[in-house]
Amino acid sequence: MITSDQDIASNKSNGDPLKCYFVDTELLSSKAEVPFKTIVSGRASDRFRGAMAENYVCQSLTANDMSTYYWNPDQNTELDFLFQDSDGKVVPIEVKSGDRTTSKSLAKFRKTYSPRSSIRLSSKNFGHENDLYSIPLYAAFCIDKGWADKVGEDRTE
Numbered sequence: 001m002i003t004s005d006q007d008i009a010s011n012k013s014n015g016d017p018l019k020c021y022f023v024d025t026e027l028l029s030s031k032a033e034v035p036f037k038t039i040v041s042g043r044a045s046d047r048f049r050g051a052m053a054e055n056y057v058c059q060s061l062t063a064n065d066m067s068t069y070y071w072n073p074d075q076n077t078e079l080d081f082l083f084q085d086s087d088g089k090v091v092p093i094e095v096k097s098g099d100r101t102t103s104k105s106l107a108k109f110r111k112t113y114s115p116r117s118s119i120r121l122s123s124k125n126f127g128h129e130n131d132l133y134s135i136p137l138y139a140a141f142c143i144d145k146g147w148a149d150k151v152g153e154d155r156t157e
Helices: 005-010 025-031 036-040 046-063 104-113 137-142
Strands: 069-074 077-084 090-095 118-122 127-129 132-136
Touching: 046 077, 046 090, 046 137, 077 104, 090 104, 104 118, 118 137, 132 137
Parallel strands: 090 118, 118 132
Antiparallel strands: 069 077, 077 090, 127 132
């Protein structure tokens, strides 16, 4: 049972499903046989756009030297990424490739663990409400271990 931020972050290799990402989004596109023209024209399937967005975010987080985790407690729940900020607090990240940003999984995680902050990456603009930070996909590179400092979280828990 997960009871703390440390438990969430350390629960990475317990036989749970594994998510793999390509080092380069072009490799993903090529392997899936989806032409670049289809992607940039917006005609790629929703599922492929979602996979491409997650792959891009993974690349951005990895470039910022971040260790990320995947939360999948049951067949109906999936959270794309978790990381620990510089204060050791777990921050969940949900990636959405379009404008529809409702996420039952992120809501469930927030209700269960009450993280200090959460991030939703999508095609929408920057925003903040109830400790949920909306960040445009293009700005994924801004997320790093110093997240707590960037959002001005000076609460102690």
